[in-house]
Amino acid sequence: MVRSWYELPEYVRLRRVNGLRLSPDGTRLVAPVSGLAPDDKSFRSALWEIDVNPESEGGHAPRRLTRSAAGESGVGFLPDGSMLFTTGRPDPEAKAEDKAKAALWLLPADGGEARQVASRPGGVGPFTVARDSGLVAFTSDVLPRSEDDEEEKEARKARAEAGVTAILHEDLPVRAWDSDIGPDHPRYFVAAPPADDDARLGDPRDLTPDAGMALLGAGGSLSPDGTTLYTEWRVPVGKGAHRTDVVAVDTATGERRTLATDPAYDFGRPQVSPDGGHLLLVRSHEGEYDGGPRDETVWLVDLATGEGRDLLPEHELWPRELAWAADSDAVFIAADENGRRPLFRIDTATGAVTRLTGDHGAYSGLNPSPDGRYVYALRDAWDAPPAPVRLASDTGDGQPVYLRTPGSELTMPGTLTEVETTADDGTRIRSWLVLPEEASAESPAPLMLWVHGGPYMSFNGWSWRWNPWLLAARGYAVLLPDPALSTGYGQEMVGRAWGKWGPRTYADVMSATDAVEARDDIDAEHTAMMGGSFGGYMANWIAGHTDRFKAIISHASLWGLDGFNGTTDYPPVWEQEFGTPLDRPERYILNSPHLHAAEIRTPMLVIHGDKDYRVPISEGLRLWRDLLLHEVDAKFLYFPDENHWILTPGNAQIWYETIYAFLDHHVHGKEWVKPELL
Numbered sequence: 001m002v003r004s005w006y007e008l009p010e011y012v013r014l015r016r017v018n019g020l021r022l023s024p025d026g027t028r029l030v031a032p033v034s035g036l037a038p039d040d041k042s043f044r045s046a047l048w049e050i051d052v053n054p055e056s057e058g059g060h061a062p063r064r065l066t067r068s069a070a071g072e073s074g075v076g077f078l079p080d081g082s083m084l085f086t087t088g089r090p091d092p093e094a095k096a097e098d099k100a101k102a103a104l105w106l107l108p109a110d111g112g113e114a115r116q117v118a119s120r121p122g123g124v125g126p127f128t129v130a131r132d133s134g135l136v137a138f139t140s141d142v143l144p145r146s147e148d149d150e151e152e153k154e155a156r157k158a159r160a161e162a163g164v165t166a167i168l169h170e171d172l173p174v175r176a177w178d179s180d181i182g183p184d185h186p187r188y189f190v191a192a193p194p195a196d197d198d199a200r201l202g203d204p205r206d207l208t209p210d211a212g213m214a215l216l217g218a219g220g221s222l223s224p225d226g227t228t229l230y231t232e233w234r235v236p237v238g239k240g241a242h243r244t245d246v247v248a249v250d251t252a253t254g255e256r257r258t259l260a261t262d263p264a265y266d267f268g269r270p271q272v273s274p275d276g277g278h279l280l281l282v283r284s285h286e287g288e289y290d291g292g293p294r295d296e297t298v299w300l301v302d303l304a305t306g307e308g309r310d311l312l313p314e315h316e317l318w319p320r321e322l323a324w325a326a327d328s329d330a331v332f333i334a335a336d337e338n339g340r341r342p343l344f345r346i347d348t349a350t351g352a353v354t355r356l357t358g359d360h361g362a363y364s365g366l367n368p369s370p371d372g373r374y375v376y377a378l379r380d381a382w383d384a385p386p387a388p389v390r391l392a393s394d395t396g397d398g399q400p401v402y403l404r405t406p407g408s409e410l411t412m413p414g415t416l417t418e419v420e421t422t423a424d425d426g427t428r429i430r431s432w433l434v435l436p437e438e439a440s441a442e443s444p445a446p447l448m449l450w451v452h453g454g455p456y457m458s459f460n461g462w463s464w465r466w467n468p469w470l471l472a473a474r475g476y477a478v479l480l481p482d483p484a485l486s487t488g489y490g491q492e493m494v495g496r497a498w499g500k501w502g503p504r505t506y507a508d509v510m511s512a513t514d515a516v517e518a519r520d521d522i523d524a525e526h527t528a529m530m531g532g533s534f535g536g537y538m539a540n541w542i543a544g545h546t547d548r549f550k551a552i553i554s555h556a557s558l559w560g561l562d563g564f565n566g567t568t569d570y571p572p573v574w575e576q577e578f579g580t581p582l583d584r585p586e587r588y589i590l591n592s593p594h595l596h597a598a599e600i601r602t603p604m605l606v607i608h609g610d611k612d613y614r615v616p617i618s619e620g621l622r623l624w625r626d627l628l629l630h631e632v633d634a635k636f637l638y639f640p641d642e643n644h645w646i647l648t649p650g651n652a653q654i655w656y657e658t659i660y661a662f663l664d665h666h667v668h669g670k671e672w673v674k675p676e677l678l
């Protein structure tokens, strides 16, 4: 039986293109692509080569380059075109006692078997390569007392043999996303490129033995000659909070100097220019309680003078992706704008901003070509999964040229349209609307309102986790609004609900829903809503403030803001806006959904993963307790081993199946039929 892609067993089998990397000479394009593992129980990533030419110019079909049970991720190139990647696959040449951890492997430019070229007891993390010298810098987790590999191995062995997993903390974070922090922490190592075609990298040298927790989540960039590593560096500012500076580290001596620092800002995502003369950064401001909201911009440091400047002083674009042009005279950014994520070119001398795309796509994975003609990127949109494209690097016609994709070219079971309305304060609220094929005045479609998470983001591109076409295939229209706090509409849109998450965002979302329910192809009597994370917060707020929906689904949601504050993995980022419950209770009182529990009448499906450290399971448990106390018709779909996102194929199918069943029962009045495997 041929099933359509939007039916769950097929959907989880689709290959997903997750990134893009162009070789230094511009001839090879490689993408990490995930697919279903042979046992159907997990997704696994492999590296595929994509022809830089489109089929119309003779481009050949994509070619799979790697194939291991552990999967491969991260990809870079040495100057000779050899491809580096990280993988946890076993090394046939390793000693028995060396347990496989993520290590650095090399696939020769002219093909053949890949070989391991660098490993560390704590594994190998993200890496970067000096374009000309081939020096490699990578992070690796190291136990605090370890001075060298042998001490590291002994210390790890001692903990394991003693059965000790305890971690003593003295600062935040204790956890991040779904991982515990410590007792080992990342340090930067550098290693020379292989001396010959059978060698490993040179012995890795620890550049930052005193890093402590400064390199948590750090990204780095090496000067073309490899003499300097530019990296983020976290600096404690007291009470568990930190700011992020950017430092330059001499790769010969380890000497460190600060390049970008400001008590009011964080600096991150360093990229050194191809000519080595400038450093591209993102400068972000977390906002101030009584002041303006969060803000981000493109920051450029002149490495000769150390001077830094805002490259977008007249614009309110938040750079989601950045890359240097080959001639170092411009940078490319992809930024959320008006429900899209277009590509822009910024002239670094004049500051002129040129829009390079004009479609409804969202661009990422930016790889400018060395000849300056193109930018290779991934394009996605609500009606198209991420796929490799080639874009003109100057004004051009703004249209992408599609390359042959290792992913899937899918036909949507319906249509994508855009709707606009005006909120009660006069603000334009635009939304995407997914319509099922059969929606018409004669056969109006039931409506599902989805509210995005973040909250500082836009519902502007494809989502594998939340795919509206799976609901469209079951007859639902899906409304995807960008309310207050959404990015791509200027600072004013972010500021409208700063400290007023509930009331202001609720009013915007209800305006969008009212407008769409007035359409004759929408059945306003059969509606539901759902949201995850901050979108789940909105689901909880909506449940306490209206009975208009027949069902509400609340995934990984914030329920009691006071409890969330103390348990989320990094409270300081939220305290800029809310303060802390004891010293500034007013915004917790104004915005916390749990204070409206007694008003909830709508049947609710609560969903939460136990390993969620961003929005901890305590939020879901407290919501569940409160719904039972108020005798709300509710169910709780609990995932003992999933995190903030439901990432295994089996559980992802159950996630959708349970939502389908809950909607069939509460929106369409069908008998409640629990999914078979629950």
Ligand SMILES: CSCC[C@H](NC(C)=O)C(=O)N[C@@H](C)C(=O)N[C@@H](CO)C(=O)O
Pocket: 452, 453, 454, 455, 456, 457, 532, 533, 534, 535, 570, 573, 614, 615, 644
């Ligand atoms: C786009 S705002 C940054 C995301 C935010 N980051 C931090 C450090 O907390 C975040 O994780 N927000 C969650 C509460 C959330 O709403 N997550 C969304 C979007 O990432 C989700 O879909 O999980």
